[in-house]
Every structure is written in C-alpha cells, then in structure tokens.
Amino acid sequence: MPVLDVKDLKKEFIAPDGERHLVIDVPSFVVDPTAHVALQGSSGSGKTTFLNLLAGILLPDRGVITVAGECLTSLGESGRDRVRARHIGYVFQTFNLLQGYTALENVMLGMMFGRGADTAFARALLERVGLGARMNYRPRQLSVGQQQRVAVARALANRPKLVLADEPTGNLDQHHAGEALTLMREVCRENDAALLLVSHDRDILAQFEDVRQLAAINRALSSVATLGVRP
Amino acid sequence: MKERTHALGGVALIVRRSLRQHALSTTVTLLATALASGLVMAVFSIQAQTYEAFTGGPAGFDAVLGARGSQLQLVLNTVFHLETSPGNIPWSLYTTLKNDRRVSLAIPYATGDNYMGYRLVGTTDEVFTKFEYREGAHFEVEPGGRFFDTTRREAVIGSFAASKLGLKPGDLINPYHGLTYSETSQHPEQYTVVGILKPTNTPSDRVIWIPIEGIFRMSGHVLRGTGEVYEARAGQSIPDEHKEVSAVMLKFKNPKTGFDLDMTINKQGKVATLAYPIGRVMAELFEKIGWVNRVLELVAYLVVVVATSAILASIYNTINERRREFAILRALGARRGTVFTAIVAEAGTIALIGSELGFLVYGAILATAAVAVRQQTGVVLDVLHAHPALCLTPLGMTLAGALAGVVPAVKAYSTDIATNLTPIS
Incomplete structure (x- = not known):
C-alpha cells in the first residue's frame, strides 16, 4: 500500500478580481513507502499549495488524499491535525523554526502534538544531524545550514511515514545544499520514512532516481502560471 | 486522550517561552495583577478584622x-x-x-x-x-x-x-x-x-x-x-x-x-x-459608614478590571507578531484548541503568579495599616488572619485572567496556517 495516494485532486483559488482559478488538478499521484521522490516545478507552479494539500494544511475542493492509510480528505480539521502530527514531517524552505525556542525544544515541540515527548530520541536526532553540541542554541545563534538541520530533525521527530520537503535547500549555497540533501535522505532512510521533495534546482534533482515533473501531474499548471498569485 | 496529555506538555512549553519572550509586558501585568489581588485581599481582611475588633471583639464588658x-x-x-x-x-x-x-x-x-x-x-x-x-x-x-x-x-x-x-x-x-x-x-x-x-x-x-x-x-x-x-x-x-x-x-x-x-x-x-450591647452599638456605627467599605470594595474591583484588561491587552498585542508561530505549531500538528488553550493558559498563568505575588502586596498593605490602626485605636490587625478572601481572590483572579485570555485566544485560534507560514518581510 502506498504511503501517499492522491486521486482526482482539485483546488481553486479566488483571485483579487474575484475570478476563480484552478491551481491544482492532479488526477493521480502515488508515493510508495520509503521511496524518495523529487518533484520538479518552477517558481509559482503551485508546489507549496500541492504540499500543503498533502499535509492537510489546505483542504481540496475535490479529490481524495490518503496518507499512511488514513483518508485526509474525509477527516475534519482536528483529524487532519492528528494525521499530520503522527505521519507527516514537513521541512519548509524557510525552515520555520520557532525563534524563542532552543534547537532541542523545536524538535521536542514536533513530538508533543503527536506521539509524545521523547527527549532521548530528540537528542539522538540532533546528534545525528551534527548538532549535539548546539542543542540549547536558539535558531538565531545557529548558521543557516545548522537551522536547516534542526528543521530536518524536527520533521523526523514523530517518526513520520512521509516527509514533505518544500525547496529545503533553497536558502543554502550549493555545497551546503548538497550536504543537507544527503543528510536528509540518510536520516529518512534510517527512519524508514518516504521523502517527497519539491525543487526547481537541477543539481538537487539530479541526486534523485525518481524525479517527476509537476507540469506532468498537475493539469492546471498552465493557468496557475498565468495567475501570478501565490496561494 | 494520550495525545491530549502530550499536547499539554507542549502548552506548558509554549506558555513558559512566551512569558520569557515578552518579559517586560509580563512583568508589568504581573505587577498590576499583584497589586489588584493584594488590594482586594487587604480591603476584605481589614474590613473583617476591624469590624470584628470593634463589634464582636473581646471588649471584656457587656x-x-x-x-x-x-x-x-x-x-x-x-x-x-x-x-x-x-x-x-x-x-x-x-x-x-x-x-x-x-x-x-x-x-x-x-x-x-x-x-x-x-x-x-x-x-x-x-x-x-x-x-x-x-x-x-x-x-x-x-x-x-x-x-x-x-x-x-x-x-x-x-x-x-x-x-x-x-x-x-x-x-x-x-x-x-x-x-x-x-x-x-x-x-x-x-x-x-x-x-x-x-x-x-x-x-x-x-x-x-x-x-x-x-x-x-x-x-x-x-x-x-x-x-x-x-x-x-x-x-x-x-x-x-x-x-x-x-x-x-x-x-x-x-x-x-x-x-x-x-x-x-x-x-x-x-x-x-x-x-x-456594646457590639450592637458599634455595629450601628459600621452600618452608618458602610458606604465607605462599599467604595473601597469598588475601587479594589476596578483595579482588578484594570489588571485583567492589562492581561488582555498585553497578550492581544502579541498575537499579530505570533501568528507565524501559531501557524508553525499548527503545521507541526497542534490543534486549534491547543493554540487556544495555550493563550488562555498564558493569561491564567500571569494572573495566578500575579495573585501569588499579591500576597506580598497584601502583607505590605496590612502591615502598614496595622501600624496606623494600632497607633490610632489600639486595635491590632493580624497579617495572618484567615479570611476567605485570601483563598477566593487568587482563584477569582486566575479565573478572571484566564477569561481575559479568551479574546486573544480566539484571535490566535482563527490563525490560518497556510497564509501565515511564510515569514513576514
């Protein structure tokens, strides 16, 4: 059974002029357990919207999304929150670390809404991403690369079955981006998590065996590109 | 149920961090709450003790x-x-x-x-x-x-x-x-x-x-x-x-x-x-000047209203800057209710700590009043005098503080995840 199964997914947004625009129209999309899939899409192609739909942050207008056997689209908001907390890890392009919290607390918070705080595992994750000596540093006290590693550790804190990564290396230079991606893939592999990464960076995409074009799976892409708004 | 228990740990962490991050406004609201709480306790305790001393106290004569x-x-x-x-x-x-x-x-x-x-x-x-x-x-x-x-x-x-x-x-x-x-x-x-x-x-x-x-x-x-x-x-x-x-x-x-x-x-x-009887004579005096007590109580209650309003305003003002924080928490799996609870708990915590500090204010007011009252009348006020207000005021203050937190909590509750996940530039 796939860890992610999308069927007939549609999402519209209302533009400032009041017109409805179809931004996501994905007839079918599947990610197998422990698979590492890269999704290539240019800026403004609806990548973030697609990932937010998969994470249950946004609700589609139509279609079915099943994550780890749970049908997200038939659940209420708190049900989607629960599925997200238990089965999905999310690495944002801007990392979205909580500034007032230490690296360890950021990872711990990732656990507290899901399976529960496991300090030993949180420490182990931070050790694994090379931040054993900086667990009590706040994000501002860490370099961009280190912040990215905290975000990876946090995404894996609840031992998710699916990790979504939205341009996770977008803020890193080429050298650090390569290192970060390798680390992310290794950690996902060690934790038996599938990885779905979206990016427009060819160097990043080149490291994946399974690269899919967003334009190929999203039939609404041409209208989104002309919309000029980021949902 | 288990997940809710885990989330409570998250709520406690969020509250702790927010209080520390907003240390200045937290301190000011704590002081306001302590003052309000101490004032209410002092007014009721002094009223009760003076009434008891003058009307039912041990005059020794009938x-x-x-x-x-x-x-x-x-x-x-x-x-x-x-x-x-x-x-x-x-x-x-x-x-x-x-x-x-x-x-x-x-x-x-x-x-x-x-x-x-x-x-x-x-x-x-x-x-x-x-x-x-x-x-x-x-x-x-x-x-x-x-x-x-x-x-x-x-x-x-x-x-x-x-x-x-x-x-x-x-x-x-x-x-x-x-x-x-x-x-x-x-x-x-x-x-x-x-x-x-x-x-x-x-x-x-x-x-x-x-x-x-x-x-x-x-x-x-x-x-x-x-x-x-x-x-x-x-x-x-x-x-x-x-x-x-x-x-x-x-x-x-x-x-x-x-x-x-x-x-x-x-x-x-x-x-x-x-x-x-002597007590009846003095009770008539207290009935005549009862309006003074009512005024004092009113002033104390108004200070409570000001303190709870301060809690409301200080937290409400932070909500806009914290929208991204709430969105991130939600993206991590926090329920809307968890965010709501965190804000109410934060307001309640300020009120609780403030009303505990209120005992210091209460002690200071009573000690000062005790000197003046003893100097003027010989009646001795006891700082440790047990009065229901000493128990009910911190409880009431905490409840009022938590209620004041509902308004900003509703605002936090309504935070949309997707639109607030990107950084504010």
Whole structure:
C-alpha cells in the first residue's frame, strides 16, 4: 500500500478580481513507502499549495488524499491535525523554526502534538544531524545550514511515514545544499520514512532516481502560471 | 486522550517561552495583577478584622453606663479610648449598680487627662484583679512591676503606650489636663510608674491607668456629684455624694439584665445612658459608614478590571507578531484548541503568579495599616488572619485572567496556517 495516494485532486483559488482559478488538478499521484521522490516545478507552479494539500494544511475542493492509510480528505480539521502530527514531517524552505525556542525544544515541540515527548530520541536526532553540541542554541545563534538541520530533525521527530520537503535547500549555497540533501535522505532512510521533495534546482534533482515533473501531474499548471498569485 | 496529555506538555512549553519572550509586558501585568489581588485581599481582611475588633471583639464588658447622650460616644470613649466623654454621672449610680445582684462586675472610669497624648483612666484595682479583657485573661504586669496602690500616686502603663513613651517602672510622670497633649496644661501632681502591662492587643494597651482617687484630687479638677462644685482637699476624704465618674463599665450575670436596665435607664430614666450591647452599638456605627467599605470594595474591583484588561491587552498585542508561530505549531500538528488553550493558559498563568505575588502586596498593605490602626485605636490587625478572601481572590483572579485570555485566544485560534507560514518581510 502506498504511503501517499492522491486521486482526482482539485483546488481553486479566488483571485483579487474575484475570478476563480484552478491551481491544482492532479488526477493521480502515488508515493510508495520509503521511496524518495523529487518533484520538479518552477517558481509559482503551485508546489507549496500541492504540499500543503498533502499535509492537510489546505483542504481540496475535490479529490481524495490518503496518507499512511488514513483518508485526509474525509477527516475534519482536528483529524487532519492528528494525521499530520503522527505521519507527516514537513521541512519548509524557510525552515520555520520557532525563534524563542532552543534547537532541542523545536524538535521536542514536533513530538508533543503527536506521539509524545521523547527527549532521548530528540537528542539522538540532533546528534545525528551534527548538532549535539548546539542543542540549547536558539535558531538565531545557529548558521543557516545548522537551522536547516534542526528543521530536518524536527520533521523526523514523530517518526513520520512521509516527509514533505518544500525547496529545503533553497536558502543554502550549493555545497551546503548538497550536504543537507544527503543528510536528509540518510536520516529518512534510517527512519524508514518516504521523502517527497519539491525543487526547481537541477543539481538537487539530479541526486534523485525518481524525479517527476509537476507540469506532468498537475493539469492546471498552465493557468496557475498565468495567475501570478501565490496561494 | 494520550495525545491530549502530550499536547499539554507542549502548552506548558509554549506558555513558559512566551512569558520569557515578552518579559517586560509580563512583568508589568504581573505587577498590576499583584497589586489588584493584594488590594482586594487587604480591603476584605481589614474590613473583617476591624469590624470584628470593634463589634464582636473581646471588649471584656457587656455594657457601659455614662452620662445622658450618645451611646456610640460612650463606647468609643471608654472601650476604645477614642472620642471625648459625654459628661459625668454621680458616684451613687456606680454604687447602686455595684450592689445590684444581677451585676457581676462594675468598674468606674474617670477620664479627661493625658500624658503625652496617651489617655489616663482613673479606676479601681478591680480592673486588674477582676476584669477579664478576654475570657479568662486578666491584665498582667511585666516582670519587675506591680499594679498600683489605690492610695498612692502610682501609674500602670499599657504596653503600647510604654513602648512609645519609653516608660519603665520607677519613672515619674506629670499628667496633662484634657485628652490632647498641651505643654501648658501640665498638672503638678507627679505619678510614679510602678508597672508595665503585658501586651493584650486591645485598645487598653494605649492607656495609662491610675487610681480613680487621683483623678478626683488632681489640681484644677472639681467634682459636681451633688450638682454643686466641690474641690478635694489634701488629707481629707471625699464624701461619696460629691464624687462623679465618666462611666461605669458593667458585666452582667445574665444578658436579660442588660435589656432590663436598657428599659429602666434609657427609656424611662433621664439621668444616664446605658450602651448595651456594646457590639450592637458599634455595629450601628459600621452600618452608618458602610458606604465607605462599599467604595473601597469598588475601587479594589476596578483595579482588578484594570489588571485583567492589562492581561488582555498585553497578550492581544502579541498575537499579530505570533501568528507565524501559531501557524508553525499548527503545521507541526497542534490543534486549534491547543493554540487556544495555550493563550488562555498564558493569561491564567500571569494572573495566578500575579495573585501569588499579591500576597506580598497584601502583607505590605496590612502591615502598614496595622501600624496606623494600632497607633490610632489600639486595635491590632493580624497579617495572618484567615479570611476567605485570601483563598477566593487568587482563584477569582486566575479565573478572571484566564477569561481575559479568551479574546486573544480566539484571535490566535482563527490563525490560518497556510497564509501565515511564510515569514513576514
């Protein structure tokens, strides 16, 4: 059974002029357990919207999304929150670390809404991403690369079955981006998590065996590109 | 259920971090809450303690007999040693009541002199031997002292007056005429301090006790027991018919006696006034000035409203800058309810800590008030006095604070995840 199964997914947004625009129209999309899939899409192609739909942050207008056997689209908001907390890890392009919290607390918070705080595992994750000596540093006290590693550790804190990564290396230079991606893939592999990464960076995409074009799976892409708004 | 328990750990962490991140506004709201909480507790505690002390406290007597006039003035003058005496009554009234079988104790008081502002009360030695200022508690002198000899110019000093005046056995004092100290009105008679009373925590601690004969014989004093002026002469006894007293302090064997005497003296007689029961007389005073208490309560409640508004405003103002934080928490799997709970808990926590700090404010207010009240009335306020307000105020304050948190919590609750996940540029 796939860890992610999308069927007939549609999402519209209302533009400032009041017109409805179809931004996501994905007839079918599947990610197998422990698979590492890269999704290539240019800026403004609806990548973030697609990932937010998969994470249950946004609700589609139509279609079915099943994550780890749970049908997200038939659940209420708190049900989607629960599925997200238990089965999905999310690495944002801007990392979205909580500034007032230490690296360890950021990872711990990732656990507290899901399976529960496991300090030993949180420490182990931070050790694994090379931040054993900086667990009590706040994000501002860490370099961009280190912040990215905290975000990876946090995404894996609840031992998710699916990790979504939205341009996770977008803020890193080429050298650090390569290192970060390798680390992310290794950690996902060690934790038996599938990885779905979206990016427009060819160097990043080149490291994946399974690269899919967003334009190929999203039939609404041409209208989104002309919309000029980021949902 | 298990996940909710885990989320509570998250809520606690969010609250802790937010309080630290917004340290300045947290401190200000904590102070406002502490002030409000302390003020409410102090108002209710002082009200209750003063009411109890003045109306139901251990006066030690059931009634006071004095000159025709105000019962309240009579009680204030003789029991609390405030106010002036409404006048004198003949000695015969004292002897009549002393010999009344229904009366268990009758002690005459003669007032009208002071020493450095502390009142002199001329009385008999029964005040030391028979009077109980509290059930089973007689006046006691500090080691090295004794009670006065009724035939000598000797004084026994209340503990508060002694400490304020720095008097000790062997010291000599010259009384002053009148109830307020005036350098020009000193009596030539010199009294020897023979004893300092142990503290009783009653208005008696502010009194200087001398033999009643001393008041009769004080130079410049005249007696009008018969209606005609009589001046005591040295070496000659004073006939009883000339003697007069400011009041007679009474204790009855049966409460019914008080009502009987009230009928005889107040309703049928024209010579004297019986203040009975003492607590009822004082309660009437508190009823008359009850509006003052209401105003104080209103002020305290208004401060509570200001404090809870401060909590609301300080948290509400942070919500906009925290929208991204809420969105990230939601993206991590936090429920809307968890975010709502975190904000309400944050407001409640500020109110709870503030009201705990309020005990310091309460202690400071009560300690200050206690000094002033004791100085003025001799009534002692107890900081540790148990009052329901000490329990209910922190509870109420915490509840009010949590309720104040509902408004910003609703705003946080409505935070949309997707639109707030990107950084604010």
